[in-house]
Amino acid sequence: LFNSEMPQPAALATGQTTVKKDYGAVKKAIEDILDVEGYDDGSYGPLLVRLAWHASGTFDKADGTGGSNGATMRFEPECSWGSNAGLDKARSILEPIKAKFPWISYADLWTLSGVVAVEGMGGPTIPWRPGRVDKPSGVHCPAGGRLPDASKGAQHIREVFSRMGFNDQEMVALSGAHTLGRCHTDRSGYVNPWTNAPTTFSNLYFQDLLNKKWTPKKWDGPLQYEDNTKTLMMLPTDMELIKDKKFRKYVELYAKNEEQFFSDFASAFSRLLELGVQFPAATVAV
Ligand code: ZEM
Structure with a gap:
């Protein structure tokens, strides 16, 4: 009964079922892992903020390389940069959440974690929207040496x-x-x-x-x-x-x-997490 002139329901046309991407549920799952006795000062929050920052702070506006899009910190050489020491811990505590919500990209999950951590520790609401896409391998890692050196001026x-x-x-x-x-x-x-x-x-x-x-x-x-x-x-x-x-x-x-x-x-952190990210036209904040 369908012909090419007729608008077809997407699910019928592709044979796929749609997964509801419930970012609120992901936020809740992140909130639930923040407080933890026996780690540092009792919270993974600061570590997750640092993960979101280091994933994003490689951006170079001159050529659009780096930034949170791609989640390239999963790969060599970026995962072994001295500046990223300790962030393996941050990435691993998020794995069970990634397993529970496999449709979210690592890049969205890491940045959302920073946002949820700031909010959960009493900070401002940070505008955040999904749309980051993971890259498949370390060939997409940005050049090294882009994160700040604490000994400098x-x-x-x-x-x-x-x-x-x-x-x-x-x-x-x-x-x-x-x-x-x-x-x-x-x-x-x-x-x-x-x-x-x-x-x-x-x-x-x-x-x-x-x-x-x-x-x-x-x-x-x-x-x-x-x-x-x-x-x-x-x-x-x-x-x-x-x-x-x-x-x-x-x-x-x-x-x-x-x-x-x-x-x-809130404005600057939100922008940091979006550097180099191309969002689909109608992406709204969650
Ligand atoms: Zn940091 N940062 N950072 N930073 N950072 C550390 C820890 C944390 C610099 C830096 O070298 C260091 C920003 C900017 C700059 C956080 C967030 C943000 C540490 C300690 C160093 C050395 C790491 C360790 O030993 O665990 C320098 C030089 C910066 C700019 C000049 C910006 C921007 C941030 C976010 C917006 C956070 C939350 C931590 C704490 C991590 C933790 O595990 O407790």
Whole structure:
């Protein structure tokens, strides 16, 4: 009864059944694995934020390479980059969720995890939409050396983040993610958390940068800074945000105005996770 002139129902035409892509259910599954006793400060949240960031922060706006699309961190050489040390753990805790919702791409799952983690730790709502497509092998890995080096200065920070397309204010807003989590000697060589509330998303990182006295830590490890309790830390790149006058202006703004920080972080983080991604025309936020 059908002829080529008649619109045909898609399922009949292709013989396929449709899977309902319930991103809300995936979000819920991620929320459920965030809190865990005995790992770091009791949450995988900071690690998942770092996964989303490193998956995305390889983008180069000059040629459109890198970025979250493709989820190439599954492959050599990207999975073995020194900068990605420890993220194997983040990827593996998401595997049971990928198994339960096989229709979601790794690239969507990793970025959504960062979003759910920020939200779950009390941060702003981050606009997120699906549409990233996994690439099949490591030949698609971006060039190495694109993620920032914590031992370097303001010029390096500007080079790396302007390559992605961010301005000074967005660089400072994104750096506010260091209010979360900690450094691990076996991953980066650095040690300790930035703040005393590493599983709560807040503007405490900016307040601490300005209000605590930071001095070089005396140890055999790489140069890092410590507060007078010797329990908190700042990386050399974190210190650049108060040494550089143009960056410092925004540190002062965000230390005073948490609402502004939340709103600017949400926009910049959302954009970070979408760099280089081509979304189908009618993709809406979930
Ligand atoms: Zn980080 N970051 N980061 N970062 N980062 C670490 C940890 C975390 C830099 C960096 O070298 C390091 C952004 C920007 C920059 C997070 C999120 C974001 C660590 C410690 C280092 C060394 C890793 C370890 O030992 O486990 C540098 C140089 C940056 C810019 C100049 C941006 C942007 C981020 C997100 C928007 C997070 C959440 C962590 C904590 C991870 C954890 O496991 O607790």
